[in-house]
Each structure stands twice: as C-alpha cells, then as structure tokens.
Amino acid sequence: MxxxxxxxxxxxxxxxxxxxxxxxxxxxxxxxxxxxxxxSTGTGIPHAWAVRLTRAHKKLILLPIDTLVISASLWAAVAVRLESLWPVYVWASGWWLLLAVPFAGVAILSSVGLYRVQVRSMGRHGALRILRGTVLIALVLTAFGYFDNRLVIPRSTPIIFALLLACSLIATRMIGRSYYRWLNEQGVERRPVLIYGAGESGLQLLSALDAGREFRPVAFLDDEPSLVGSFVAGRRVHHPRDLDALLANFGIGDVLLALPSISRARRKEIVEFLSQRSVKVQTIPSMAELVSGIETIDKLRTVGVEELLGRDAVDPDVDLFTSVRGRSVMVTGAGGSIGSELCRQIVTARPTRLVLYEMSEFGLYLIEQELAQLVPNCVELHPVLGSVGDEPRFEQAVSQHSIETIFHAAAYKHVPLVEANPFEGIRNNTFGTECVARVAERCGVKRAILVSTDKAVRPTNVMGASKRLAERVFQRAQQRSKTTLFSMVRFGNVMGSSGSVIPLFQKQISAGGPVTVTHPDVIRYFMTIPEAAQLVIQAGSMAEGGDVFLLDMGSPVSILDIATRMIHLSGLDLKDDDNPHGDIEIVFTGLRPGEKLFEELLVDGSALPTAHPKILRSLDVMAQEVDIDAALAELHAAVDNADRDATLALLRRLVEGYSIETITKSGVESGSVGMQNSIDRLDPSGVSLQPATAQR
Structure with a gap:
C-alpha cells in the first residue's frame, strides 16, 4: 500500500x-x-499481501468489486420492486443489462473521478462523487428501458437502483477504510486521549487523530449542557466532572484542548482544573494561527504555564504606535528576549527603518535572519554590532541612520551573575544608559524609552540597583533636554525569557528532576513577552517627558505553584512525603544572593491610569537632595578602581531602599537578609502590601 x-x-x-x-x-x-x-498467524499471508499493494493494484481490485456491486444493486432493485427474486419476464429479455450496466457504470464512476479518491481518506467529497455517478448510471438504465421496448422495467426501478447502488458503493469504501485503519494500527499501541471541546475544532481534531497512529480518542469533554450525553463521531460527550472516572477507566494520560477561540480567562480555568491531575495537556493552535494558515489543526503543542496567567489580551491601540510608525527606530539589546520581541512588533507597525543594535554577534545574527523573512519591503533593516558602553560607536550608528526613537533594552538582567560581577553590571546597566541618554540628546532623538524592571524598586541586589540608577539617569537627562522625551517602562518577569524560571523548570522536568525552587513562599508577577513588548511600544508613545510607566502584571503567582502545575501538565506526579513514589521531586535551595520573596513596581506606592487600561503612570520623582551628576562621577571612579566597598556605599546613598548589607563578598548572608526584608513588607496572608495591583 x-x-x-x-x-x-x-x-x-x-x-x-x-x-x-x-x-x-x-x-x-x-x-x-x-x-x-x-x-495473526492464521490470516497473516492475506494481510501481508494487502500491505504490499500499490495504488494501481488497489484500483484494479476496486473495478471488479464495483462491477459486481452495480450488477447486484440492479438485480436487488428489480427484486424489491417486483417482490420476486428472479422475475422471468424481466430477465428473459433483459439479462444483458446485468452485464452492460455494470461496465457502463464503472466507466461513469471513473469519469466523475471516484477512482482518484483514496479509500483510506474517503469522506464527504468522495460520497458526493458516488452520488453524482449513481445518478448518471440510473439515467443510463432509464435510457435503456426507454429505447428498448422489449425490456419490462418499472419506472421506479432506476430510483431504487440509484439508492441501493449509492449505499453499496459507500459501504464498500467504508469497509475498506476500516480495514486500512485496522491494518495500520497493527503493532502500534495508540495512547488513549480525551478531547476537551466537542465543537467544530474538536471534530476536526478527532478526524486528524483517527488518521494518525499516535493517539486514540476515546471521548469528549465539554461543559455545554446541550452537548453533554450526546455522541460526536461515535464518541460520547462527557461533563468535565466525569474526568477522574474517565482517566481511571481508560488509563488516559493525555488531554487535548480543542478550544482555539475561548477567552484567556476561561482557558486559565480549564488549565487550572486539569493541572490538578497528573495528565499531559496539549492544545491545538490558536484561532489566529489557524485562520492565517501558520498552523494546522493537528499541530499540537504542550500547554505552557503561561496559560495559567488567564489575562485576556487587550487589542493594541493603533494611535499609540506613533513612536515607531513611519519613523527611524533603534532597539538596543535587539538579540535579547525583550529586545527581539520589540523588533518583531515594531516591523509590523511599518517604520521607515529599524536598526538592530546588539553586542552579541550570535544574537544579532539570529534576530536579523528572522526579521529578514518578516520585514515588509518598505522597511529598511540594519544590523549593527556594538556595545552601548562604546559611546563613539553608538553615536555613529544613531547619526548615520537618523534615529528618531530608541528603545533601550540592552542590560545584564540575571541577578546572581550581576551579584557576582557587580562592576560589569553597573558598567552595562547604568553607564551604558548614560551613553544612550547623552547620544540621544546630542543627536536630536525625539524619544528614548528605557526598558526597566520591578527589581529596581527597593532593590536587594546590584542588578536592581543598577537599573534604578539607569532610571534616574533618564530622569536627569529629561531635566536637561529640550528636544528628547525620555521615559521608562517598568514591569516584572516575562514568561520564557532566556534564563528565566519557566525554561529552567521545563529543562529540569525533561531531565527527570528534581525541580529547584529557592523558597516555598516566593511569588512573582508574570506576563508574556509579546504582551510586554507591545505595551512598551504603546507606553513610549504616551510619554510626556520623565515618565515612569508601569505595566499591569495581573496577580502575583507562587513559584512553587508554577513548578507543581508544570509537573502535572507534563503528565507526571509530584514526588513528596504524601506521594513517595511520584515522578518529579521539588527541592528548595534557599534564596540566592540579593533575591527577594516578592517584587514591587512602585517606589512611593502611587500611580495614575493612562489612556491604555494595562498601562499606569507612576508618580515617582527623583530625589533632589542628591547631586546625581556628581554621584555618578564618584561611581565611575569606584567602579574603574574596582573598589567594592565604595561602590556599594554609593549604591546605598543613590538608590532608595537599597541596603549594603544585602550583598556580601561571600554571598552567604545575603539570602537571609533579603528574605527578612521581604517578610517585613508582607501582610499576614503573604501578599505584598505595595505591589502595583494593590493601588488599582
């Protein structure tokens, strides 16, 4: 075959x-x-012979079968009409019809393309070809009776004949298709699965799975009352409350979501419900991917923990893309997680020019190759290799390409690495931002937007302190500038960014564990990378100068809860004291140097709404009692001299809430101090008293 x-x-x-x-x-x-x-020992030879059949051989087999079916249908039609197995007065003069009609019928079926339809994929289109062919064959039979007066054929016989023939031809092909599927499944253990969603998408997914070899759909789940209890394509539709019984009865380890168009909030509810069981959850592509043709209904992907965010997307406001549409735009750190997504979304807004500024050659190569396939012909794409700390090189790139808008996303962001290398972290995050601000002002850049972090608020680590200083650099630049609008966008963790906790958990689960969590009470704010990048662009367009924008991060999420749910969504059991025979264990490693139990977005606890429902404007103001220019000059000298004590002392003086005790040379005490600082700001329920969401 x-x-x-x-x-x-x-x-x-x-x-x-x-x-x-x-x-x-x-x-x-x-x-x-x-x-x-x-x-099968007794019937092995015929099946082995069927396996070796080519398409030409299968057509040769169908021809005599269809000939016999047409002849038998004609005989049966006459027998039914005249209530006699062999009415002599009909067949005495019309016996030749049992030979002529079948041969004419096979020719007609061939002309309508029936033999080009594969039996194993026989469906609606094949059935329509059969119906068309049987009507034509019935007309041929009618013509024989009309032109030959010797034939005694009742006028209703062609109608009965057409109905019998259509049913018989469809039945033979259904039998052939069933045999093919049985043959195709021999030696293959197909995994039993449930399909969540008995609508059109669920039916399409069922058809795709039936034609495959990996999954065996046994039932549907759906909470639509009108569907529960009914049968869809031979499978019963159950209410979700029957899930546990179905898992036990059929040994199911996989649930496939066929709900491409439901809201994120509803998807979150479903995924949370499923994540309480040890079943692997996969989903079909989104409706946008299906409609655009990027993916097909059978391209399943594992449900990620981002599904648990449950945040409905807000459509971008086209009026808030003025900072990039039709402008010459530069993205620093273009090869990073946020920088690369900024580039992807900026090109869709059709700037005149997009400059990718990146220090990593490999990172620049990857994003340039990707964007080359996406960028419209009207957009110029320029990859530039360089560091934001190299001011002459950066200024050359800005001047050469007449940059109007800069998105400054270049930064060292991994807290433990920056903690171990504080001078490099400050050079890149703070001094690099100084270079960007100076060049933007000198070259007349219209807008400069700094991508900041929630770790800049009352930081307990060098990375956060260096980013808070970067914000103050932009605020100071705004006080001096008469041409450039400087603004900052502050948000929390993004799902799936390089080095973040989600990819780490995925890697650990794939390796069989254990999954490492720093502390059972750690909570974080999360959003997806595309959502964060989209909001950064829109926030930059709303800037009036010196603004600190906050992105709505939703509700905080427990890292321990994420780890547990990721284990369950992978179809594995958590190994703990209650279940010592589970698959994956969670190990607590202790807070890392400079790490907090929770993060905040506000310095002074106040923010105002903006024109966008997911963007707030902070009322943070720069402290006036510190001469930032003189202090940064001192910091330059301390970093250049590798004077750790002086550097940390300056950070404590310049950054609100930063304590020098949070960092030690050995890094041993830092975890406990950071933990205590975090605990002091928690209410009895364990939730921060000062995150942005508490002010809304």
Missing amino acids: GDTIATFETTNAGGTMAARCFGRRNCSMAQGEQMIAGK
Whole structure:
C-alpha cells in the first residue's frame, strides 16, 4: 500500500521491540509479512499481501468489486420492486443489462473521478462523487428501458437502483477504510486521549487523530449542557466532572484542548482544573494561527504555564504606535528576549527603518535572519554590532541612520551573575544608559524609552540597583533636554525569557528532576513577552517627558505553584512525603544572593491610569537632595578602581531602599537578609502590601 505504515513488534522477557516499516514501494515483502505474522498467524499471508499493494493494484481490485456491486444493486432493485427474486419476464429479455450496466457504470464512476479518491481518506467529497455517478448510471438504465421496448422495467426501478447502488458503493469504501485503519494500527499501541471541546475544532481534531497512529480518542469533554450525553463521531460527550472516572477507566494520560477561540480567562480555568491531575495537556493552535494558515489543526503543542496567567489580551491601540510608525527606530539589546520581541512588533507597525543594535554577534545574527523573512519591503533593516558602553560607536550608528526613537533594552538582567560581577553590571546597566541618554540628546532623538524592571524598586541586589540608577539617569537627562522625551517602562518577569524560571523548570522536568525552587513562599508577577513588548511600544508613545510607566502584571503567582502545575501538565506526579513514589521531586535551595520573596513596581506606592487600561503612570520623582551628576562621577571612579566597598556605599546613598548589607563578598548572608526584608513588607496572608495591583 502506497501510504501504509506497517509495524510489527516482538515481545520477549527483555521487553518490547518495535520495528516500523514505512510501507512505500521500498518496503520489503519480508517486513510486511513479519508485521502481520506478529499479530495473526492464521490470516497473516492475506494481510501481508494487502500491505504490499500499490495504488494501481488497489484500483484494479476496486473495478471488479464495483462491477459486481452495480450488477447486484440492479438485480436487488428489480427484486424489491417486483417482490420476486428472479422475475422471468424481466430477465428473459433483459439479462444483458446485468452485464452492460455494470461496465457502463464503472466507466461513469471513473469519469466523475471516484477512482482518484483514496479509500483510506474517503469522506464527504468522495460520497458526493458516488452520488453524482449513481445518478448518471440510473439515467443510463432509464435510457435503456426507454429505447428498448422489449425490456419490462418499472419506472421506479432506476430510483431504487440509484439508492441501493449509492449505499453499496459507500459501504464498500467504508469497509475498506476500516480495514486500512485496522491494518495500520497493527503493532502500534495508540495512547488513549480525551478531547476537551466537542465543537467544530474538536471534530476536526478527532478526524486528524483517527488518521494518525499516535493517539486514540476515546471521548469528549465539554461543559455545554446541550452537548453533554450526546455522541460526536461515535464518541460520547462527557461533563468535565466525569474526568477522574474517565482517566481511571481508560488509563488516559493525555488531554487535548480543542478550544482555539475561548477567552484567556476561561482557558486559565480549564488549565487550572486539569493541572490538578497528573495528565499531559496539549492544545491545538490558536484561532489566529489557524485562520492565517501558520498552523494546522493537528499541530499540537504542550500547554505552557503561561496559560495559567488567564489575562485576556487587550487589542493594541493603533494611535499609540506613533513612536515607531513611519519613523527611524533603534532597539538596543535587539538579540535579547525583550529586545527581539520589540523588533518583531515594531516591523509590523511599518517604520521607515529599524536598526538592530546588539553586542552579541550570535544574537544579532539570529534576530536579523528572522526579521529578514518578516520585514515588509518598505522597511529598511540594519544590523549593527556594538556595545552601548562604546559611546563613539553608538553615536555613529544613531547619526548615520537618523534615529528618531530608541528603545533601550540592552542590560545584564540575571541577578546572581550581576551579584557576582557587580562592576560589569553597573558598567552595562547604568553607564551604558548614560551613553544612550547623552547620544540621544546630542543627536536630536525625539524619544528614548528605557526598558526597566520591578527589581529596581527597593532593590536587594546590584542588578536592581543598577537599573534604578539607569532610571534616574533618564530622569536627569529629561531635566536637561529640550528636544528628547525620555521615559521608562517598568514591569516584572516575562514568561520564557532566556534564563528565566519557566525554561529552567521545563529543562529540569525533561531531565527527570528534581525541580529547584529557592523558597516555598516566593511569588512573582508574570506576563508574556509579546504582551510586554507591545505595551512598551504603546507606553513610549504616551510619554510626556520623565515618565515612569508601569505595566499591569495581573496577580502575583507562587513559584512553587508554577513548578507543581508544570509537573502535572507534563503528565507526571509530584514526588513528596504524601506521594513517595511520584515522578518529579521539588527541592528548595534557599534564596540566592540579593533575591527577594516578592517584587514591587512602585517606589512611593502611587500611580495614575493612562489612556491604555494595562498601562499606569507612576508618580515617582527623583530625589533632589542628591547631586546625581556628581554621584555618578564618584561611581565611575569606584567602579574603574574596582573598589567594592565604595561602590556599594554609593549604591546605598543613590538608590532608595537599597541596603549594603544585602550583598556580601561571600554571598552567604545575603539570602537571609533579603528574605527578612521581604517578610517585613508582607501582610499576614503573604501578599505584598505595595505591589502595583494593590493601588488599582
């Protein structure tokens, strides 16, 4: 069979060995016969012969079968109409019809393209070809009776004949399709699965899975009352409350979501419900991906923990893309997680020019290659290799390309690494931002937007302190500038960014564990990278000068809860004291140097709404009692001299809430101090008293 995948397996004391033969023409006879022999001794030879059939052979088999079916349908039609098995007065003069009509019928069926339809994929289109062919064959029978007066054929006989023939032809092909599927499944253990969603998408997914070899759909789940209890394509639709019984009865380990168009909030509810069981949850692509043709209904992907955010997307405000549309735009750190997504979304807004400024050659290569496939012809794309700390090089790039808007996303962001390398962190995050501000002002850049972090608020680590200083650099630049609007956008963790906790958990789960969590009470704010980048662009367009924008991060999420749910969504059991025979264990490693139990977005606890529902404007103001220019000059000298004590002392003086005790040379005490600082600002429920969401 041209498309058959034959499989055989041999079981012995050592286990099961499965060998697959992709049954095209290069599939040997021995392999096909071995496949069948492994499953059936008495009927192995006929099945092995069927495996080796080519499409031409299958057509040659269908022709005599259809000839017999047409002849039998004609005889049956006359018998039914005249209530006699062999009415002599009909067949005495019309016996030749049992030969002529079948041959004419086969020719007609061939002309309507029936023999180009694969039996294994027989569906609606094949059935329509059969109906068209049977009507034409019935008309041929009518014509024979009309032109030959010797024939005694009742006028209703062609109608009965057409109905019987259509049913018979469809039935033979359904039998052939069932046989093909049975043959295709021999030696393959298809995993039983549930499909959540019994609508049109669920039905399409079922058809795709039935034609495959990996999954065996056993039932549907749906909470629509009108569907519960009904049957869809032969599978019963159950209410979600029946999930546990179905898992136990069928040994199901996978649930497939066929709900491409539901809201994120509803998807969150469903994923939370499923994540309480040890089932692997996969989903079909989103409706946007299906409509655009990027993905197909059978392209399943594992449900990520981002599904638990449950935040409905807010459509971007086209009026808030003025900072990039039709302008010459530069993104620093263009190869990073946020920088690369900024680039992807900026090109869709059609700037005149997009300059990718990146220090990593490999990172720049990757994003340039990706954008080259996406960028419209009207947009110029320029990759520039360089560091934001190299002021002459940066100024050359800004001047050469007449940059109007800069998104400054270049930064060292990994807290433990910056904690171990504080001078480099300050050079890149703070002094690099100084270079960007000076160049933007000198070159007449219209807007400069700093991508900041919630770790800049009352930081307990060098990374956060260096980013808070970067914010103050932009605020000081705004006080001096008469041409450039400087603004900052502050937000929390993004799902899936390089080095973040989600990819780490995924890697640890794939490796069999353990999953490492720093502390059972750690909570974080999360949003997706595309959402964060989109909001950064829109916030930059609302800037009036010196603004600190905050992105709505939703509700904080427990890191321990994320780890637990990721284990369950992977179809594995958590190994703990209550379940010592589980699959994956969670190990607590203690807070890392400079790490907090929770993060905040506000320095002084106040913010105002903006024109966008997911963007707030902070009322943070720069402290006036410190001469920032003189202090930064001192910091330059301390960093250049690698004077750690002086550097930390300056950070404590310049950054609100930063304590020098949070960092030690050995890094041993920092975790406990950071933890205590965090605990002091928690209410009895364990939730921060000062995150941005508390002010809304």
